Amino acid sequence: MTQQQALTGMRVIDLTQVLAGPYCTMVLGDMGADVIKVEKAAGGDDTRKMGPYINEESYMYMMVNRNKRGMCLDLKAPEGLEAFKQLVKTADVLIENYRPGVTKKLGIDYDTLKALNPGLIYCSISGYGQTGPYSQKGGYDIMAQGLTGFMDMTGEKNGKPVKMGIAINDIAAAQTAIQSIMASYIHRLKTGEGQYIDVSLVDSGLAWTVWEAAAYFGKGEVATRNGTAHRVSAPYQGYRTKDGSILIGAGNQKLWEKFCLEVANKPEWLEEARYETNSKRNDHVEELENDIEQVLTQETSEHWLRLLEQSGIPCGPIYSYDQTLADPHIEAREMVQQLEHPVAGTLKTLGFPAKFSETPGQLRKAAPLLGQHNEELLAELGYTPDQVSKLQQKNVFLTRTV
Secondary structure (H helix, E strand, O other), rough: OOOOOOOOOEEEEOOOOOHHHHHHHHHHHOOOOOOEEEEEEOOHHHHHOOOEEEEOOEEEHHHOOOOEEEEEEOOOOOHHHHHHHHHHHHOOOOOOOOOOOOHHHHHOOOOHHHHHHHOEEEEEEEOOOOOOOOOOOOOHHHHHHHHHHOOOEEEEEEOOOOOOOOOHHHHHHHHHHHHHHHHHHHHHHHHOEEEEEEEEEHHHHHHOHHHHHHEEEEEEOOOOOOOOOOOOOOOOEEEOOOOOOOEEEEOHHHHHHHHHHOOOOHHHHOHHHOOOOOHHHHHHHHHHHHHHHHOOHHHHHHHHHHHHHHOOOOOOOOOOOHHHHHHHHHOOOOEEEEEEEEEEEEEEEEEEOOOOOOOOOOOOOOOOOOOOHHHHHHHHHHHHHHHHHHHHHOOOOOOOOO
């Protein structure tokens, strides 16, 4: 592709590891930003130690670190810290996920770096945020799922609390950081001012619980585990069929009537007082589920999905992940793509989800090897080959070559 990208010209320093921060910077890189991932000298990003591996390169690491250049600096060494500060002077954005207080000890906190680069947008991502009684606690996604109530409201009605299948709070924090950075970048374009952004996994996930908050603030209702059932609409959930399960979303009166008449062939349900309105159907959701499944278990998923689609009722399969990636719609939307990695070879990866007409997201390069671009970036900062060689001799940075 030759199109200009939306964030071409933005330089981002990525001091993060594992998922929330790297996902944030990956998206910025997909949109054209020059993302420089600075990894710790002691082995780099922790996901480099997580399998599966291809030619000793972690697939976990490669999935979330594409479109970045890589440095590996010892920030505790004076020469490493100095090189990092020179890099900061050229940056628009810096993102870090150290525990609160650590950046101050390292000399890379916002106040210190702002003195070097007043327009710097500095974003901290942590489990609980930089303030509050839990700020010093280590916080991973699973703890955030517990604190936000996600686990208590996920799972079957009479079952145990269940962790969501993906790291939802990590991704929520990444998305919150992305939108906050973009808003700050617009502000800087208007005023020249940088600013500090404090993002937490807990705050970011909790902000997504808008319907659950409405139910609680409005009538004191605490969100509970409902399996696949919706909190206010019915039928709107997964139902068993003869050979599996499908999803049906007949969440308004018109769709409910079409479902009864054109799909289930149960006109008598329209005369049932307990199913008369959406509110009443939701009050009797377990009885409704039982009645619907008595019908659906007589035929296959394919049979019912065909009838539902013909009737214009929203519906769909419940896939395993391999089925998802093989679906022709996913392929048509280019959500599975390939990248060439210098060590791992041809890799399959996920595509960029938003489809821009003029500034499309692009998968330009695979994730960097540890410290792959040290010499290149130091040269851009004005270091001579002799200076780079001396730094290398002092183990100020590590470089892995092919």
